[in-house]
Amino acid sequence: MIDGHRVIAWTPYGRTRTYSILVNYLERDVRRGLIDEVWAYMNTDPVGQEDDVAYAHQLAEQHDWFHLKHRPENVNLGPLPKQRYTGLAYREMVDPNAVYLRFDDDVVYIHEDAVENLVRARIEMPAPVAVFPIIINNALCSHFLQVCQKIPMDWGTVAPYCMDPVGWANGPFAVRLHEMLLDHIEAGTVEDLYLYQDFPLQPGTQFSVSCFASLGSMYAGLPQPGILVPDEEESFHTVHQPLATGAPNIIRGNSLVSHFSFFPQHPFLNETDILDRYRALGEKVVA
Numbered sequence: 001m002i003d004g005h006r007v008i009a010w011t012p013y014g015r016t017r018t019y020s021i022l023v024n025y026l027e028r029d030v031r032r033g034l035i036d037e038v039w040a041y042m043n044t045d046p047v048g049q050e051d052d053v054a055y056a057h058q059l060a061e062q063h064d065w066f067h068l069k070h071r072p073e074n075v076n077l078g079p080l081p082k083q084r085y086t087g088l089a090y091r092e093m094v095d096p097n098a099v100y101l102r103f104d105d106d107v108v109y110i111h112e113d114a115v116e117n118l119v120r121a122r123i124e125m126p127a128p129v130a131v132f133p134i135i136i137n138n139a140l141c142s143h144f145l146q147v148c149q150k151i152p153m154d155w156g157t158v159a160p161y162c163m164d165p166v167g168w169a170n171g172p173f174a175v176r177l178h179e180m181l182l183d184h185i186e187a188g189t190v191e192d193l194y195l196y197q198d199f200p201l202q203p204g205t206q207f208s209v210s211c212f213a214s215l216g217s218m219y220a221g222l223p224q225p226g227i228l229v230p231d232e233e234e235s236f237h238t239v240h241q242p243l244a245t246g247a248p249n250i251i252r253g254n255s256l257v258s259h260f261s262f263f264p265q266h267p268f269l270n271e272t273d274i275l276d277r278y279r280a281l282g283e284k285v286v287a
């Protein structure tokens with residue numbers, strides 16, 4: 001718990017390749033008393049992901065803090081991409097005393113102060129729908145990192161748009177970002193990438209939701225508790241609900257995580273040793 005609030009870290013789960021790195025950091029912060037439970041919301045295909053499903057069940061058998069969550073059986077959204085089903089997970093998140101931390105399953109690094117700083121910010125600022133950390137490999141975060149002169153402009157200018165051609169789709173840019181962060185991690189200087197302040201996001205600004213903190217009290221207070229309208233989670237948290245409340249979402253300047261890849265970047269990142277470097281670092285935190 002942090003400041004009397006239960007902290008539940010959850011992930012739309014599907015990929016062992018990267019989640020096997022993330023879970024090391026989650027286990028570290030469970031051991032430190034910062035995270036109370038870890039949920040894997042099973043967002044897998046019935047055919048072709050048998051190994052991914054087996055890995056999640058293995059973790060649930062090994063750890064009493066690790067729990068599997070499943071799509072509600074009585075809801076059928078039709079033949080949609082599986083990414084559209086993640087909004088249904090919030091039906092589980094109605095504990096008014098809990099802070100929920102969402103991580104994509106390809107978040108591959110969590111700074112040792114990230115969870116505590118993000119949760120405390122979330123508790124101190126109840127108005128935003130979502131409070132985000134600095135996410136390495138997130139277009140809007142890259143924009144603000146450039147504003148603060150943390151990322152060179154000559155790598156390519158990133159506009160404050162979630163699908164910016166440089167910040168979202170450019171593979172060589174993503175490689176440079178990860179190499180920059182990995183060098184800082186290995187040198188013990190990650191804090192040099194902190195922003196000078198927290199940055200508010202104009203209500204209605206779409207933001208890639210690879211990681212954020214939200215309040216169970218918000219979901220419990222919806223007209224139908226835990227049911228998002230619209231049910232697509234990124235739209236709800238970054239566009240619809242901020243416009244409805246008039247409160248800007250916040251990027252917290254002293255909390256940092258790393259998100260591995262957007263799909264246009266895959267061919268470039270997969271040709272590097274970046275994921276191996278992240279894996280080696282992740283294994284050290286629970287050694």
